[in-house]
Amino acid sequence: MDYDFSNKVVLVTGASVGIGESTALLFAKLGAKLSLVGRNEANLRAVAAECEKQKGVKPLAIFADLGTDEGIHKTAKETLEHFKRLDVLVNNAAIGARTSILHETDMKIFDDVFRIDVRGVYLLTKLLVPALIEAKGNIINISSISATVVAVGSLPYGMAKAALDHFTRLVSLELAPKGVRVNSVSPGITVSNFVKRITGSTDEQYKSWLGEVSKQIPLGEPCVGDxxxxxxxxxxxxHSRLVTGTVVEVDGALRFNTASSSHLVSQQIKH
Incomplete structure (x- = not known):
C-alpha cells in the first residue's frame, strides 16, 4: 500500500520525542512538508534535522508551550504564515501524571494535565480548522487506552484522554459536512521516555518493567513509536477517506485483558 504526502503540509505537536518524533520522521519519509512543535529546543532541532535528511525537505521548527494561549497562537500563526495551508493536524503533545487517590491529589496536577491534554488541543484545533476546511484535510488526536481502562493512579490523565476521545467524536460530526475527517489513535503500553520522565526510572528499571509488561499483553510485546x-x-x-469519528486502539489487545490492563496502566503511571 503506497502512501504519498508530497505537497501535503502536516503539523505534528510534541514532535521532539517519542510518538511525535516517530510520526514526524515517517511523514518526512513520505515527502510531507512538516511543521514540528515542541518545548525542548535541542531535541526538536535534532528531529527536524533527521526529517530533512529523509527527502531534503526542511521542516518548520516551532518552539512553543502548548499549555499556554501564547504558544498555541504562535504555533497556528507561524504554520499558516510559512506554508499558507494545512492538510493534516496531529495533536500529539501531552503530559502525563501519576497521582494518589482523589482526596490526596493536588489540583495543580489536574489543571496542568487538562490545560495541555484537553484545552491545548481544543484551542489549537479551533484556530486551524478554517485552513483544514479549505484543504479538505484531517485531524488525528493521539489518545491512550487510559481513556477506557480504569486504573488507580491515572485519574486526571485518564479523564483527559476520555475527554479527547469524545472531542474527536463531536468534532468529527461537526466537520464531516465540511469535508474534514477527525480520528483518534489510542496507544497501549508504548516504549518511550514518557514513563521514565514521569517516574524517574533508570534505564535498567524500565527495561525490567517492560519485560514483565510483555508477558501480560496478548500479542506479547508493547508498542514502539513506529x-x-x-x-x-x-x-x-x-486509504482512510471515509474513516471519521473513530478511536483506533494500537495496544496488542491489552484492553481486552481486563485485570492485566488495569494493573499495567496503573504500574505504567506509578512505576
Missing part, C-alpha cells in the same frame, strides 16, 4: 506512527499515516491518507 507502530503508532504507521497507524497515524494510514488514517491520514486517502
Amino acid at each position: 507502530d503508532i506512527a504507521r497507524m497515524v499515516v494510514h488514517i491520514a491518507s486517502e
